[in-house]
Amino acid sequence: MLAKRIIPCLDVKDGRVVKGVNFVNLRDAGDPVELAEIYDREGADELVFLDISASHEGRETMVDVVRKTAGEISIPFTVGGGIRTVEDMKRMLRAGADKIGINTAAVVNPQLVADGSRWFGAQCIVVAIDGRWNAQWNDWEVYTHGGRTPTGIHVVQWAQEVERLGAGELLLTSMDADGTKDGFDIAMTAAVSKVTGIPVIASGGAGKKEHFADVFTQAGADAGLAATIFHYKEISIAEVKADARAKGVPIR
Amino acid sequence: MIVVVDYGMGNLHSVTQALKKIGAEPVVSDDPTLLAQATAIVLPGVGAFGDAMNNLREQGWIEPLKAAANSGKPFLGICLGMQLLGDTSEEHATPEEGDHAGLGIIPGKVVRFTHELKIPHMGWNELVWADPQQPLVQGIEEGHVYFVHSYHFVATEQTDVLATCDYGHPVTAMIGRGTVYGMQFHPEKSGDLGKQLLERFVALSAEIKF
Numbered sequence: 001m002l003a004k005r006i007i008p009c010l011d012v013k014d015g016r017v018v019k020g021v022n023f024v025n026l027r028d029a030g031d032p033v034e035l036a037e038i039y040d041r042e043g044a045d046e047l048v049f050l051d052i053s054a055s056h057e058g059r060e061t062m063v064d065v066v067r068k069t070a071g072e073i074s075i076p077f078t079v080g081g082g083i084r085t086v087e088d089m090k091r092m093l094r095a096g097a098d099k100i101g102i103n104t105a106a107v108v109n110p111q112l113v114a115d116g117s118r119w120f121g122a123q124c125i126v127v128a129i130d131g132r133w134n135a136q137w138n139d140w141e142v143y144t145h146g147g148r149t150p151t152g153i154h155v156v157q158w159a160q161e162v163e164r165l166g167a168g169e170l171l172l173t174s175m176d177a178d179g180t181k182d183g184f185d186i187a188m189t190a191a192v193s194k195v196t197g198i199p200v201i202a203s204g205g206a207g208k209k210e211h212f213a214d215v216f217t218q219a220g221a222d223a224g225l226a227a228t229i230f231h232y233k234e235i236s237i238a239e240v241k242a243d244a245r246a247k248g249v250p251i252r
Numbered sequence: 253m254i255v256v257v258d259y260g261m262g263n264l265h266s267v268t269q270a271l272k273k274i275g276a277e278p279v280v281s282d283d284p285t286l287l288a289q290a291t292a293i294v295l296p297g298v299g300a301f302g303d304a305m306n307n308l309r310e311q312g313w314i315e316p317l318k319a320a321a322n323s324g325k326p327f328l329g330i331c332l333g334m335q336l337l338g339d340t341s342e343e344h345a346t347p348e349e350g351d352h353a354g355l356g357i358i359p360g361k362v363v364r365f366t367h368e369l370k371i372p373h374m375g376w377n378e379l380v381w382a383d384p385q386q387p388l389v390q391g392i393e394e395g396h397v398y399f400v401h402s403y404h405f406v407a408t409e410q411t412d413v414l415a416t417c418d419y420g421h422p423v424t425a426m427i428g429r430g431t432v433y434g435m436q437f438h439p440e441k442s443g444d445l446g447k448q449l450l451e452r453f454v455a456l457s458a459e460i461k462f
Contacts, residue, residue, distance in 0.1 A: 001377070001378065001418055001419075002369075002373065002375050002376070002377045002399075002419055003375060003376040003377065003378075003396055004375075005375050005376065040443075045375070045376055046375075067265070070263075070265050070266050070269065071265070071266075071269040074270065074440070074441065074442065074443050074444075074446060074447060075398070075441055075442075075443060076398055076400075076438070076441045093262070093263050094263055094265070095263075095265070096263055096265040096266050096269075097263075098263075098266075098400075098441065120262075120298070120299065121262075121298055121299045121300065122372065122402065123298070123372045123374060123400040123401070123402070124298070168372055168374070168400075169372075169374060197370055197371060198370055198371065198372070199370050199372070199374050199375070222370065222374075222375065223375070252376040252395075252396040
């Protein structure tokens with residue numbers, strides 16, 4: 001049976017790992033390649049690198065990080081952040097990334113999803129969606145630019161649209177849950193997972209080991225992603241896996 | 253010398269690094285004439301079946317690959333590279349042209365998943381050996397490996413299937429016929445088990461005289 005995946009996320013700026021709490025207050029937590037190796041050894045099923053470098057030089061550094069990481073670890077990893085063109089995707093894939101995450105660029109230019117999927121295969125294209133509850137709509141709204149810009153697009157519709165365009169996976173972050181440590185956004189994750197035929201990675205809100213089993217069993221997520229709790233060793237991947245396994249969730 | 257076939261389909265960096273790490277000496281090459289000197293061949297691949305066959309054809313790989321496989325040279329197809337070993341694929345097939353033809357080295361067809369489960373079949377799934385005494389898997393413990401695919405291999409002869417995993421139904425995870433093998437998953441992305449299977453392929457290759 002296909003195992004549910006536990007995925008640590010590393011935010012990388014200018015070649016160093018940082019983590020934003022609610023997307024601000026960055027703290028430095030080390031060398032990305034070293035951390036990636038540690039997570040591989042600890043049983044992470046996959047990794048996500050999010051490049052938040054603002055400069056051209058910073059993004060160049062990311063290509064090196066990807067190349068070094070690909071040579072060291074034996075699990076797949078996704079690279080996102082600052083990817084705007086098929087050429088950007090190609091550089092990261094050539095450097096050794098398994099999948100490419102696109103977020104704002106997909107909203108600005110949906111054709112990028114289709115083109116990436118056509119060139120590299122759907123399995124390489126992860127569309128990241130940052131969603132927040134919109135009380136007026138009584139529905140979730142897609143945000144871009146690191147959660148700063150509301151788009152007027154509904155999350156569930158957008159998920160279906162990018163699937164149609166050729167996305168192979170969704171990385172769904174709840175801005176409401178992110179940083180709270182109160183658990184993943186079960187309602188939003190379930191709403192998306194129910195209507196899409198591609199895997200969904202739930203992100204934002206993990207604070208306890210139980211939260212992962214919850215999002216797998218209650219929301220139908222295929223993977224759970226977290227950063228802070230793993231980086232600061234508040235919870236180990238082994239603990240998360242043991243808890244989920246004990247609850248009957250298929251785990252590697 | 254293990255030749256890793258570079259025909260413009262996907263990243264070869266990871267599989268090359270994985271081979272180096274286990275002490276093999278992979279040479280990434282876009283030159284089909286090099287196959288004559290190879291002690292083993294690795295055919296990786298990510299992307300669409302039709303594009304892959306077109307690239308192989310345009311770059312002059314098809315006949316040398318078939319000849320090498322038929323001569324008993326150890327051969328490993330990975331992911332799309334395994335699917336290419338089959339006879340046909342219905343991936344992006346058109347009503348006019350029908351299914352794409354494959355290399356036809358191991359009889360079988362590549363078909364799309366038709367069940368209700370999520371596609372791609374993406375993530376870690378558990379291998380089940382068809383025959384635990386088969387030399388490629390003998391003494392290696394069954395476990396999880398990393399899959400990413402939307403089409404799967406249906407072998408004509410069940411005896412060519414070396415391992416399966418369960419995704420709605422048994423899915424062909426490894427095939428083998430003579431010295432030609434295929435892995436639907438990515439051994440280079442599959443932790444210790446993937447490493448053990450690659451090591452075994454390299455070890456078997458070293459023993460084979462052709």
